[in-house]
Amino acid sequence: MITDVIKTVYLFIYKFFFSIFKVLPIKRKVVMYVTFRQNAYYIIRELLSREIELPIVLICNKASYRRLKKFENNNVKLILNDNKLLFFKKIFHLSTAKIIIVDNYFPFLAATNFKKEVECIQIWHAAGAIKSFGLPANNTHTRTKISIKRFHSVYNRFDKIVIGSDEMGTIFKKAFGLKKDIFLKTGIPRTDLFYLDEKKEQLKSAFLKKYPMAAKKKIILYAPTFRDTESYDYKLDIPYLKKKLGDQYYLIAKLHPVTKQTIIAPDEVSDFFKLIDSPYDVNELLQVTDILITDYSSIPFEFCILEKPMVFFPYDLVEYSAERGLWMDYESFVPGPVAKDTESLVDRIQNIDKLFDRQAVKEFNEIWNKYSKGQSSKDFVDYIMKRLDENQVIKHER
Incomplete structure (x- = not known):
């Protein structure tokens, strides 16, 4: 119960500052939250190969930060997620980017309310799953109602979910409680290796x-x-x-x-x-x-x-x-x-x-691996480049 109170207060603070930064205009920018570096590695590699002017911000844990640091240049910026002093900088980038890419469950998403032209894409960190996760997981059933509500809020922020197979799409529907098909069938970038x-x-x-x-x-x-x-x-x-x-x-x-x-x-x-x-x-x-x-x-x-x-x-x-x-x-x-x-x-x-x-x-x-055939990074980057140049309205609530 105490943990829920702390998390609720944190998300309230996060939402307050997100709302302030949200007043700023959306930039033609990609922000990627990275827990596992493999997908990010192949996506950034593909983006840089195109020699385009595109601001990219990688917000990484320590392990991913070390491995992705070599990509940093005038267009690619890395932020260490564990650095509490950069709290406002992270919220600024999140609230002003047109494309948000995440590879895991991030609780702070529950406190966001993206603008209508912003798209949040879940690339996940695996091509398949044996152990359950998300809403059906056995250890989820013991969580409080506040926690379950927070889970739903996070899952509802995903506008697209990258999949390598229809079977994984079925699992995501159950795990995230999805009501409709929001899958991006580009395959998993990390499988390109x-x-x-x-x-x-x-x-x-x-x-x-x-x-x-x-x-x-x-x-x-x-x-x-x-x-x-x-x-x-x-x-x-x-x-x-x-x-x-x-x-x-x-x-x-x-x-x-x-x-x-x-x-x-x-x-x-x-x-x-x-x-x-x-x-x-x-x-x-x-x-x-x-x-x-x-x-x-x-x-x-x-x-x-x-x-x-x-x-x-x-x-x-x-x-x-x-x-x-x-x-x-x-x-x-x-x-x-x-x-x-x-x-x-x-x-x-x-x-x-x-x-x-x-x-x-x-x-x-x-x-x-129906959709993961060696060009998943290319297909995914093709998609986000197309979205960056569109003014499509995203219906965030499902």
């Missing part, structure tokens, strides 16, 4: 130079989903994995970018296992990966573009499903074998040539 052969080769060469222990071995990537708890046991017996797989495989792990957990492994597995931090994001690591191990993450929806094997490791399926909720029946949905302990995980990997169903993965890709 999977079609850039030269870039993929550069990433692989750089990775093997940095981690020569992985040379001449197959690379397994373990990429679990985000866990809400501060401490968590990933149930991965790394010494056992080395004993059984060390001759042929090199194991790397990439945790969710906002997680507080880590994986602690003994020194004797240092020639077999590496927990990867910056500068790599997960999509870059997927380009060097031979086998993916994951659980409820959205990563398989993009990795399937490469048509490579996946093993699913939902060791806490019953508990996680009850706590968070899943969009579908897990074991019948995932395009790969399932293991629930380290021993069975080893078995699946040792027999991956028999268990890998390439056709199933290919069909999974065709469904979930």
Whole structure:
């Protein structure tokens, strides 16, 4: 209850200053709020390739700020979202831009009332979803009425939502309580990497130079989903994995970018296992990966573009499903074998040539990446450039 009061007061203050800045004229400007840098990276890359005079403001968290800083020039400005001293500057840009792009749930949107010519576009940070989010999520049901009302207010600010598939559109309708189709079928910009052969080769060469222990071995990537708890046991017996797989495989792990957990492994597995931090994001690591191990993450929806094997490791399926909720029946949905302990995980990997169903993965890709075909950044930028030059009235309330 106290948290709700604090958030309500904050949003009241935000709305007050937003209303003041809103008196200023709308500029031909793009403002992008960035939590995960991959979509922003490919959108900005495409915009800059066109050599156009367009003010772009990126409001980023710390991790994204570091990776996107190289784009800063006369047209592109970066603002660190965590910097409280820039509170008014952020509101100014938000209230005077014609195009607003967001990649996540941002509570401050509940306090905005955009002008009729402004369009707010949700690009999200995943191509698909296994775990539920938004209104149907199990942990949403325990929230207060004030919180639920705030969720609806935020979701109602989205004028367009970028999708890579019709299936993801169906999920967004449920998650955000949408009453009509507001989808932009350009595909997901971050998936363009999977079609850039030269870039993929550069990433692989750089990775093997940095981690020569992985040379001449197959690379397994373990990429679990985000866990809400501060401490968590990933149930991965790394010494056992080395004993059984060390001759042929090199194991790397990439945790969710906002997680507080880590994986602690003994020194004797240092020639077999590496927990990867910056500068790599997960999509870059997927380009060097031979086998993916994951659980409820959205990563398989993009990795399937490469048509490579996946093993699913939902060791806490019953508990996680009850706590968070899943969009579908897990074991019948995932395009790969399932293991629930380290021993069975080893078995699946040792027999991956028999268990890998390439056709199933290919069909999974065709469904979930229907619109993501290697030119999503171009198509998305084409759309926003067209909108910047229009005077179309946007009906914000749905």
